[in-house]
Amino acid sequence: MYNCTIGSAKRLQQNINDQQSINGCILAHSMGLGKTLQIVTFIHSVSTNEIIKKYIQKVLIIVPYNVAQNWHDEFEKWFDKCTRKQKIRIWKMYETKSSIAKRRQLLSNWDFYGGVMIITSRMATNMIDNLDEKSFRRSLTQPDLVIVDEGHLLKNNQTAFYKALTKIKTERRIILTGTPLQNNLSEYFFMVDFIKPKLLGKHERFKTRFEKPINNGQLIDSTDYEVKLMKKRIHVLTKMLKNYVHRCDYEILVPYLPPKHEYVIGVRMTSIQSRLYRYYITNVTTITRKNLLNDSRILMLICNHPSLLLKYHREKYDKENFDNHQEFWWKKVIDSLEEKQLFDMKFGSKFTLIFSILAQCKRIGDKILIFSQSILTLNYLEKLLNEQNWIKNSDYFRIDGNVEISERHEVISKFNNPDDHRARLMLISIRAGGIGINLIGANRAILIDCSWNPAIDSQAIFRVFRLGQTKPVYIYRLVSYGTMEWKIYERQVQKQSLSKRVIDEQHVVRNYTRAQLEEMYRFQESPDLLAIPELPNDNLLADLLLMHDCERSIISYHEHDSLLAQLPEEELDDGEKLEAWVEYTREKMKSDNQPLATEKQKNNIPLEQQPEIITL
CATH class of the missing domain: 3.40.50.300 (P-loop containing nucleotide triphosphate hydrolases)
Incomplete structure (x- = not known):
């Protein structure tokens, strides 16, 4: 964190106005390894250093709602154990709720005295985007250091949260996450781009150079060439991020x-669950991308307990419409007596x-x-x-x-x-x-x-x-x-395999075929x-x-x-690692000389030739 955000006190003094010389980092330590304590220690160190504290006075910590108080308690716990001449103030923005006056006063105190401001993700988004209170944006977008807890929430550059945080001017940015790669490599790209803009180039280039070859090589039916290329690109990507992403897995x-x-x-x-499940996928829904997420919710309720199906529709309709509704599909599966007994745990x-x-x-x-x-x-x-x-x-x-x-x-x-x-x-x-x-x-x-x-x-x-x-x-x-839930679990294994490959550079068993990943609706008795x-x-x-x-x-x-399980025999040898860099450099030079397709050009591609992309 020190190397990425400060480097040295001398550099801090010389380059205070040179934002390009300052970087951010991702502290990608698994849950339970003490990321909070590391931040507390880091902030105490820079806030008590006679030189650094002149330049880093305001620290903004953006956290999920449910851990805000815990962050405050950790600061209080550890700061109270330290002997220091000057008190480091902790400001609890998350307690102001909807009081505009209290928020103004808290920001004014933070601007004047400095210290650590703790704010929730949603509150930060709303306050930065509040055009009626421009003082909110002015104060929150000009800290000397910003720390984002559970930073994997920055995985999409189209969310209001991501757009709000990109308005923050400081380049001293630290992301904390135990799960840096959750669903796909594009999400990982946007996190890295937040702490170190342009390190991985443009998103379209990144998809061509890394995301596509890595995805193509991680399935059990991938060709030898696809597997080898996947390993090479993982090696290149891991080394490119070595100085900016610090990873410790729970194995430690x-x-x-x-x-x-x-x-x-x-x-x-149970028999009733199976009958409801089969009837729904056969007669009620249509297998399309549009229906997949909603269908997964309905089928999850059936898998948990069939009575939840009735509860779901009772909440969807008011009681009068629910009681008089004759078209509920489950009435064709179970009789009235079974429906009355449906709330019994045994079903x-x-x-x-x-x-x-x-x-x-x-x-x-x-x-x-x-x-x-x-x-x-x-x-x-x-x-x-x-x-x-x-x-x-x-x-x-x-x-x-x-x-x-x-x-x-x-x-x-x-x-x-x-x-x-x-x-x-x-x-x-x-x-x-x-x-x-x-x-x-x-x-x-x-x-x-x-x-x-x-x-x-x-x-x-x-x-x-x-x-x-x-x-x-x-x-x-x-x-x-044998249900969609079973296949969702299988997708979890595939996604975790991808995460271990890219973040930890492990080579995990390639578990499932493309055909298996497309069988979400097939029900196996x-x-x-x-x-x-x-x-x-x-x-x-x-x-x-x-x-x-x-x-x-x-x-x-x-x-x-x-x-x-990790398979050491799948790792690259030194010659293959060198070859990976040579091939990547050659491809990069070639693609850098080719302009990216414009949106108009993309829209002119025939529909049948456009790639199908589903992110779940």
């Missing part, structure tokens, strides 16, 4: 933490397993987290808990988008208390509570459903597998066998019986596999990390 934690076991459990749907295999796991956790004294991307799913789970006499905020807790920062802090503190044995379950909306919080009070976690973006699920897992954890960690991914090869290391899961009630619900299991 392994010697200092208890073991982690991450199991993917193939769940057999959803995942929930049968969840409550078996909860019973086992209570028996052995382990706390557990349950994540879902569906609020309807969490609501139904909470209803079942209440029916079984679980008490909210005593036996179980919940974090979603409706929980205020101060309340989250209190809930997390109580849940993590090792002496509170009653507080044993946390329900979490994966998008609201899967980032940046510490939940090491638990050592087990269930992911009820799969996200398109593997980084979202990974972030959730690292709420428990991080420094401070004292017990072995067990993760259970519940995936409905569960086999009558699938033998479990051997019992797992986890006694809880082993007991589930042997229980009569769960025997039919679990079709298969495997450990997730086994699909991401």
Whole structure:
């Protein structure tokens, strides 16, 4: 961080007006490696240096809503331990909410006294773009150093967040992210372009030189030439970014933490779930790109529990229209009696397993987290808990988008208390509570459903597998066998393989063919019986596999990390690495002499010749 944003005190003095001489960086350390503490240490160092503090006085830290208070607490915790002559002020913009007057006063104090301003991502976007309060933009776009936490949110240059942050004038920019590459290389490009503009050239050139050859070589049916070219371009890209992207994978934690076991459990749907699922993909939807995301949401609800289908449509229509609506497609699949019984837990295999796991956790004294991307799913789970006499905020807790920062802090503190044995379950909306919080009070976690973006699920897992954890960690991914959800999980493995190749320069098994990636709608019926090869290391899961009630619900299991094993024999040798640079340089010189196609020229390409691009 020091090398990229400052370099030396001498250079800082000589080049204070030469913005081109100052760079940014990406601190791409996996979750739980202490990125927050590193920033606290860095800011304290530059703010107390007699020379540097003259030039870096205002620090802006942009963070997700749910970790804003945690950032403040970390500064207070560590700064209070330091002896210093001058107090470094911490300003909490995130607490001003909608008060314009308080925001003006806080910015005025920050401009005058300097210090660290903590602001949420959405608030920063709104204030910078607020044309009625130009003082907001003037102050927020002129810090001496800007730090963006969870910087992978800058993955799209068309978002309001990205456009707002590009108005910030300082070139001293630091991005923090545990998951720098989530879906595709274009997202990675925009993050790098934010901290070091033009390093990777124009986006169109980048796609031709890196994204296309890397994507073409990462599938199991790629040709030898495509695989070799992929490895070469990964090597070139990794070396180009070496001085600007500092990567530490979670593997560095392994010697200092208890073991982690991450199991993917193939769940057999109940008869009603299978009938609803098959009817929907056969008779209700049309297989098009336009319908894919909406269909995935509907099918996810069916996979979780069929009653959620009714809940979804009840919210979509008002109660009167819902009760009188005769055209709901599921009425052609289930009769009126089945519809009345649909809210019974037994009609959803995942929930049968969840409550078996909860019973086992209570028996052995382990706390557990349950994540879902569906609020309807969490609501139904909470209803079942209440029916079984679980008490909210005593036996179980919940974090979603409706929980205020101060309340989250209190809930997390109580849940993590090792002496509170009653507080044993946390329900979490994966998008609201899967980032940046510490939940090491638990050592087990269930992911009820799969996200398109593997980084979202990974972030959730690292709420428990991080420094401070004292017990072995067990993760259970519940995936409905043979469904779109199963294929979404397979896409996750492919995306994580890409991330490991580019960010960590590992060469992971090329797992899936192009044809497999296109079979999202194909439904594979569960086999009558699938033998479990051997019992797992986890006694809880082993007991589930042997229980009569769960025997039919679990079709298969495997450990997730086994699909991401590194293969040293796939690495390039020194001669191939040199050859990679020669080939890249030659292609770059050739393409630099050719003008990029204009939008008008692109629009003149016949439709059948245009590439089909789907980003999920």
